[in-house]
Amino acid sequence: MSIPAARDIFRKFLAQKGLRVTKQRLAIFDAAFAQKEHFTAEQLLDHARQLRRSVSRATVYRTLPVMTESALLREVDIGSGEKFYRLNLGANTQMAQVVCLDCNAIFEISAPFMEWYGSTVSSKLNLTPVSQRLQVSARCNTLKQTGSCPRLG
Amino acid sequence: MSIPAARDIFRKFLAQKGLRVTKQRLAIFDAAFAQKEHFTAEQLLDHARQLRRSVSRATVYRTLPVMTESALLREVDIGSGEKFYRLNLGANTQMAQVVCLDCNAIFEISAPFMEWYGSTVSSKLNLTPVSQRLQVSARCNTLKQTGSCPRLG
DNA sequence: CTGCCTGCAAACTCTTTGCACGAAT
DNA sequence: ATTCGTGCAAAGAGTTTGCAGGCAG
Numbered sequence: 361m362s363i364p365a366a367r368d369i370f371r372k373f374l375a376q377k378g379l380r381v382t383k384q385r386l387a388i389f390d391a392a393f394a395q396k397e398h399f400t401a402e403q404l405l406d407h408a409r410q411l412r413r414s415v416s417r418a419t420v421y422r423t424l425p426v427m428t429e430s431a432l433l434r435e436v437d438i439g440s441g442e443k444f445y446r447l448n449l450g451a452n453t454q455m456a457q458v459v460c461l462d463c464n465a466i467f468e469i470s471a472p473f474m475e476w477y478g479s480t481v482s483s484k485l486n487l488t489p490v491s492q493r494l495q496v497s498a499r500c501n502t503l504k505q506t507g508s509c510p511r512l513g
Numbered sequence: 514m515s516i517p518a519a520r521d522i523f524r525k526f527l528a529q530k531g532l533r534v535t536k537q538r539l540a541i542f543d544a545a546f547a548q549k550e551h552f553t554a555e556q557l558l559d560h561a562r563q564l565r566r567s568v569s570r571a572t573v574y575r576t577l578p579v580m581t582e583s584a585l586l587r588e589v590d591i592g593s594g595e596k597f598y599r600l601n602l603g604a605n606t607q608m609a610q611v612v613c614l615d616c617n618a619i620f621e622i623s624a625p626f627m628e629w630y631g632s633t634v635s636s637k638l639n640l641t642p643v644s645q646r647l648q649v650s651a652r653c654n655t656l657k658q659t660g661s662c663p664r665l666g
Numbered sequence: 667c668t669g670c671c672t673g674c675a676a677a678c679t680c681t682t683t684g685c686a687c688g689a690a691t
Numbered sequence: 692a693t694t695c696g697t698g699c700a701a702a703g704a705g706t707t708t709g710c711a712g713g714c715a716g
Contacts, residue, residue, distance in 0.1 A: 380670060382670095416673045419671080439592065442706095488651055495646050535697080568697095572698075596680085
């Protein structure tokens with residue numbers, strides 16, 4: 361998806377929710393759109409400030425939920441204290457994460473069965489599933505064998 | 514498992530690790546053993562203080578990892594800010610959680626396939642799995658239909 | 667013009683840590 | 692007698708919030 365097209369989704373979502381299209385929100389959106397991998401609120405702030413000096417941390421934290429609700433971003437909480445976010449343009453499958461405890465890399469794995477699992481298990485409890493997450497924590501074999509991780513150098 | 518038997522496991526684990534068997538650690542252990550459901554560090558502190566007035570928050574936080582490593586407890590992080598813990602005496606299957614967003618109940622579901630999934634996915638990345646978690650967030654049907662949740666009243 | 671949005675800084679929550687005293691081995 | 696463990700209080704990290712002024716609609 362192109363930048364203008366994605367930005368349009370964001371504008372429309374804001375309008376739909378009765379939210380204003382501000383320069384700060386657009387700068388934060390553009391910064392998020394430029395990220396290729398997972399990023400934190402702080403990293404997003406850094407990048408957004410390069411696009412618009414005055415963007416504040418508070419506005420980043422207030423805009424992240426908006427972008428998550430609009431499905432432009434996906435929140436990835438690996439239980440590490442800080443939350444990660446990731447572009448979610450056009451994604452339609454549930455994703456699992458494999459987190460390397462040695463180099464902190466997060467690998468995204470398509471896991472369509474999660475949706476089925478969520479429904480099955482929820483219905484037995486008379487609940488309606490909202491979301492599901494599946495995460496695997498693991499250690500690097502290469503690091504253990506050779507003493508260095510390909511991603512750590 | 515009986516209380517003395519479980520306490521023995523704890524004593525042995527402490528000895529094995531070269532850690533001292535203190536009155537505080539035993540009080541915290543007994544408090545944890547009395548919990549039937551998931552509990553937080555704060556709840557554990559409350560209960561432990563009923564058994565021994567002087568138990569401090571710091572010691573609870575320092576003891577929780579010890580009990581987790583000894584497999585007497587299992588840590589359950591549902592991404593809600595605070596961590597939950599649960600007795601894990603003799604459990605040998607991977608558990609998934611279903612979390613009700615309406616009443617915050619946590620249901621534990623046996624999910625043995627998680628182990629297989631973790632291995633399969635990790636090996637493709639040349640990683641060795643350490644742990645996995647699977648969680649479903651859901652909403653209460655009864656609450657939606659009748660306006661009241663059986664667990665909220 | 668109205669009132670939502672913003673930046674700033676302070677507040678908040680949960681958890682961790684430095685220190686001097688106290689207790690287990 | 693050692694040394695580890697403890698309580699206390701302060702620090703820490705990430706995130707949220709109250710407020711006065713600014714800008715979108």
